[in-house]
Amino acid sequence: MTGVTLSRWTMSYFAAALAALIAAECLMAAGYGYPAAAIGAPETLVLVHIVALGWLSLLMCGALFQFVPVMIAKPLYSNMLPLPTLACLLAGLAALLLGFLQLAGVVTQGAPLLAIGAVLLGLGFSLVLWNLGRTLWAARPLPLPSHFVIVGLCSIGATAIFGIVFAFVLSGVTAYPHLVDVATMGLPIHIIAGLGGWLTFTAIGVSYRLLAMFMLAPELKGPTTRGAFYAGASALALIIIGGATAICLHGSLTVILSIGGLLGLAAMALYGTDILHLYRARKRRKIELNSRMAAVALGNFAATAALIIILLVFGALERNIAAVVFFVAFGWLSGLGLSKLYKIVAFLTWLECYGPVLGKTATPRVQDLVVEHRAIRWFVLYFLGVWSATAALLLAQPSAFRVAVAVMLVATAGIIVQLVRTRRLADVQAALRLPAGVRQPRLLFSWNNLPERKPT
Amino acid sequence: MTTFVELDVRPILRAGGEPFEQILNTVNALKPGEGLRLLATFKPTPLLHVLGSKGFTHEAKEIGGGDWEVQFSPSGAPATNAANPAKPATATADDSVWPEPVQHLDNRDLDPPEPMVRIMAATESLAPGEVLSAFLCREPIFLFPELAKRGHSWRGGFESDGTTYKVLVRVNPTKGASA
Structure with missing residues (x-):
């Protein structure tokens, strides 16, 4: 019952994240990367990682340093560690982007920049996991929303490991056959673990708590919430662990991705039911701008599911994946x-x-x-x-x-x-x-x- | 092997009573090496902290019907009450008997952070050592550090309905003495 104080460096994470968002939007508006360049071109990779790491991941880390303690009513393990962590993540991102520019031939310096960037990012995310992991460990038994965050944290670990493998293979540090297989076929897993596991699943967990808090709605811990958790967590486990195994044993990745996708859609449907319930059961009738705009974003999330299904029906998902x-x-x-x-x-x-x-x-x-x-x-x-x-x-x-x-x-x-x-x-x-x-x-x-x- | 003295406070809780004093009396009467097995109608989170500061480790388990059994074992480590002089009066450092609340606030339907604003305002109007009680709709995690900064103490926990959080705040007994 010591309560929760302010996370000292959260605002720095938010500032760095917003700077990355502006940079990414400037590049896209200037016609850099996809659709002018190919979807797998180094320019597109630069863009994608500015968004996924610079903007979304830093935003999520800054928010978690403040709101994991709020979820579990225990203080953050270390309020000092987030600053060196941020430095590590930013240096890693910079090296990674320079590494992509090496692939594009823009940077001609010889160092294995992709590998250096991947290692620094791995270290940065390890520090995030250590700090939040110690915080969560001290608060066992944990409330349900924090279980989503734990799966999200495991997913960033998996995303980083895949990324490190890609970087090592691409920069020629290793040519071990299984790792080369992972690097050539593992991209869907890297993307799903990052966008689906780390960013989306964590955001879902945090949203359960924040929406309930800001709209005076009851905390949810019923069967739909547990169902959303188990469906989503098993989808991610299947795709990440099963997918990696399928690649190494030359099994079918498509089957794994399809079953995982169905489980993921079930999780989204259950989460959608919960969120509708939260908005309807709220005591605060007139809600603030943030809750109204969050509703638009949640609508977009539902629309994503609809879009994926429609594209699948017309056989056009792969063409429109971007x-x-x-x-x-x-x-x-x-x-x-x-x-x-x-x-x-x-x-x-x-x-x-x-x-x-x-x-x-x-x-x-x-x-x-x-x-x-x-x-x-x-x-x-x-x-x-x-x-x-x-x-x-x-x-x-x-x-x-x-x-x-x-x-x-x-x-x-x-x-x-x-x-x-x-x-x-x-x-x-x-x-x-x-x-x-x-x-x-x-x-x-x-x-x-x-x-x-x-x-x- | 620890032997446990059993205390069942469920009848007191069901009758709407406050078993805190009886629990502390039982704990104070324990012989060296003895532990306490407590039966309650909810997980007594505040008590876990209070007894933790007296050097007890705990093992809590739900025993059905919403009831909880908690075993407190002496850890052998000395109590750590005085280890943090920067926070002189928090829930963990104060197990004395408090006077009856002189003011009650029902903040359950207020938009956050209004419940905290009202509690902080009320503490300013009370005399040193007086107690106020408040109902809230969730654990006021951002309130506790603000109370600690002003030297107030607090005790809190969910009521047996599981949704109302009741907090007691005792105004810093030395308030105004240093100002």
Whole structure:
């Protein structure tokens, strides 16, 4: 019952993540990578990893350092470790991107940059796993939503291992036959473990808790939630472990992916039932912008399932896989991420600034830190951009895609301006902004007024 | 081999009573090497922390019908109450008998973080050593560090309905003395 304090470096993760999102949108709008380049071209790989690692993974790590403790009501194992972890992840990402540019012939330096990048990323994610793993271990027995996070953490481990194998084979560090097999056939597993296991399954776990918390809805732990967990976890286990085995024994990867896919769709359906229940059973009738925009992202998640089924029926999934992955990354994961950031940044900033003086003096409400009617325009524009860009990919219209991504870029910049204004308390009435005893918050880290807890 | 003294507080809990004092009296009466086997109608999370700070390890298991059996064994390690002087008064360092609450708040239907705002405001209006109680709809994890910073102590846990969280906050007895 020691409670949860502010995660010191979460804001740095959010800032680095948003910078990566802007960079990726600039590159896409400029016509870099797919669809101008091939789907497996080094340029596309640069783009994909800026989004998956730079934006989505850093966002997820920053959020987990704050919200895993909230889920389990236990403090984070180490509040210092996230900073070196971030440095490791960023250095790894930079080396990996340079390694892809080596493949493209843009960088001619001789070092095995892909392998170096993969090792640094592996180290960074190991530090994430160590810190969150120790935090979770100390809190056993664990509530159900955190089980999703544990599977997500195992999935990032698997994703990283596949990535390291690819990097070692591609940079010529190893030519061991099984590893070469994994590198040539394992790409679907790498993508499913990363986008499906690490990012989606973790986001599902966190969303169960955050949506219930922000909408005053009951915590779910019934059969549908357990069903979603078991179906999703077994889909991932089958695809990752079964898939790797199938590759090494020259079995059929297609069968494994199909069964895994069906289990995954079942998990999505059960999760969908739960989320509809959460929105309907909420006590807070008028919900805030973040919950409304999260609903749009959740709708996009459901639409992904529909899109996959339709494309399968018409035998067009493989041809349009880029559009599906784009929609998962930007319609679902980024949509959910941006909408939750809008709440999290305001809430954490409010707690950091005004927690110490609550009751002693007049303080603003959390909602006084944001101006929703201004932010909603940028969110609407963002989702319009995502839908148009996905349609442009499906219809093979590269110029329209670039225009749509430019719209997303403008909208993202608009949302970031709102986040910075919140962090700077710029929208709080001047009379309430900085009462005695309140410090202006820093953009990149959080003051933590409690002495550091020694890990035991 | 640890021998266990059994204490069944389920009748007290079902009658709406507060068995905390009786549990502590039983624990204080234990002979060296003896443990406590406690039967309760819910998992007594706050008690696990309190007895943990008195050097007991625990093993909790659900025994059906929503009831819990917890075995507290002496760990042989000394109590660690005074190990963290930076946090002088948290739930783990205070097992004395508290006065009856002078104020009660029902914060179950308030939007977060309004429950915390009201509790912090109420602690400012109470006299040193006075106790306030509040009903909440979840464990107030962000509240505890703020209470600790001001030297207030707290005890809390879910009621037997499993959804209402009741927290007692005792205002720092030395409040204002140092200001």
